[in-house]
Amino acid sequence: NKRVPQYLERGVDVKFTDVAGLGKIRLELEEIVKFFTHGEVYRRRGVKIPGGIAFLSMLLLYFMHTAVVFKILQGGILLCGPPGVGKTLLAKAVAGEAGVNFFSISASQFVEIYVGVGASRVRGLYQEAKENAPSVVFIDELDAVGRERGLIKGSGGQERDATLNQLLVCLDGFEGRGNVITIAATNRPDILDPALVRPGRFDRKIYIPKPGLIGRTEILKVHARKKPMAEDIDYMAVSGMTEGMVGAELANIIEVAAINMMREERPEITTDDLLQAAQIEERGTLDRKDRSM
Ligand code: ATP
Numbered sequence: 001n002k003r004v005p006q007y008l009e010r011g012v013d014v015k016f017t018d019v020a021g022l023g024k025i026r027l028e029l030e031e032i033v034k035f036f037t038h039g040e041v042y043r044r045r046g047v048k049i050p051g052g053i054a055f056l057s058m059l060l061l062y063f064m065h066t067a068v069v070f071k072i073l074q075g076g077i078l079l080c081g082p083p084g085v086g087k088t089l090l091a092k093a094v095a096g097e098a099g100v101n102f103f104s105i106s107a108s109q110f111v112e113i114y115v116g117v118g119a120s121r122v123r124g125l126y127q128e129a130k131e132n133a134p135s136v137v138f139i140d141e142l143d144a145v146g147r148e149r150g151l152i153k154g155s156g157g158q159e160r161d162a163t164l165n166q167l168l169v170c171l172d173g174f175e176g177r178g179n180v181i182t183i184a185a186t187n188r189p190d191i192l193d194p195a196l197v198r199p200g201r202f203d204r205k206i207y208i209p210k211p212g213l214i215g216r217t218e219i220l221k222v223h224a225r226k227k228p229m230a231e232d233i234d235y236m237a238v239s240g241m242t243e244g245m246v247g248a249e250l251a252n253i254i255e256v257a258a259i260n261m262m263r264e265e266r267p268e269i270t271t272d273d274l275l276q277a278a279q280i281e282e283r284g285t286l287d288r289k290d291r292s293m
Contacts, residue, residue: 005103005128012102014092020222021215021247022086025206029094032077032181036098036134075201076171076182078142080189081208084248087185090208091138094183101135103128107144107184110163118145118163126170126180134179139167142184146196164193171201210246213239219247220274223254228261230268238274242281249285253277 016026079087088104095102105125110118129135145163171182184202186192196202211219216239224233242250254269256277261269 005132007103007105007125007128008132009092009102009104012092012095014089014096016093016097018222019086019089019093020218021211022090022208023215025090025208028206029077029090030097032094033098035181036100036179075199075203076184078189078197078202078205079183079185079208080187080205081185082187082210082246084246085208085210086247087208088138088140089247091136091183091185095136095138098134098136100179101129101132102138103132103135104138104140106140107142107146110145110167111160115159115162118159119166122163122166122170126173129180135181137180137182139182139184142186142196142202143188143191146184146186146192148191148193164196168195168201210244211250213243216242216245216250219250220254223251224269227254227258228268230270232271233269233274234271237271238278241275241278245281245285249281253281256280 016030019026079090081087091104092102103125105121110121125137129137145160145167147160182202189197189205192202197205213236217235220235220238224235238253242253245253253274254277257269257273260273260276261267
């Protein structure tokens with residue numbers, strides 16, 4: 001009687017084409033996808049070629065595979081960058097492209113008052129990922145648990161230490177061995193415990209910056225794909241008005257523009273809808289900044 005996986009996100013169908021404006025970063029993640037799919041290709045080829053040739057080619061592919069795995073996956077991957085730039089989306093795209101299971105948790109869910117609870121959640125998460133391998137384990141807000149130990153004051157520190165230690169054990173036990181890889185996200189890589197970023201742990205950092213002018217245009221276009229857009233949309237004009245915005249805000253602009261179109265019972269979204277929505281989003285962003293000050 002198999003347990004129902006608690007951390008599995010079902011129906012993750014994100015592809016790299018859903019993630020825009022990332023240029024080279026996407027290539028790096030495509031390598032990770034190769035890690036998952038390589039094994040499959042290798043097995044299929046082995047079946048087709050007969051006898052001694054099969055053995056030799058298997059051997060050769062085995063060494064190539066091992067080399068690739070070691071190069072790429074001695075540790076987990078750490079996606080760093082401000083909120084809303086698409087870190088979660090990218091991790092999902094890795095799972096979606098490779099066709100493997102996606103397990104996710106926010107590290108803030110690890111942080112508990114009672115000693116041992118967080119650690120047992122970490123164990124549970126990896127147990128599930130292993131039982132349902134190949135899989136991607138995604139840990140959001142890694143800094144919630146991975147904050148440098150000296151920075152934590154009070155009794156909560158003991159629980160966090162236990163949780164962090166368990167995470168380190170799981171990372172060491174799984175990475176590069178089973179078909180489980182860990183992708184974590186943080187907007188504070190600077191405060192992470194050095195033990196987490198040691199070679200073999202999260203030693204592969206990928207920085208995702210806020211998108212530039214062209215990146216914003218591409219993100220707007222990705223989200224426009226699912227909407228009835230007028231033919232002559234001036235994406236550059238909208239992009240020019242949205243300096244400093246991230247993917248999450250740009251996606252929101254398209255949604256707000258669509259609502260405006262529906263309210264006015266028009267069949268298509270126009271550039272004006274987008275420009276208005278961008279203004280609303282900008283005001284919202286400023287309000288949020290005010291409130292957080
Ligand atoms: P957080 O740190 O707040 O968790 P994040 O960096 O993980 O943020 P996501 O949750 O991946 O950001 O992004 C939220 C939504 O914004 C996505 O589901 C997607 O709709 C949109 N989005 C963000 N970045 C991109 C991008 N590069 N391309 C397309 N859509 C994007």
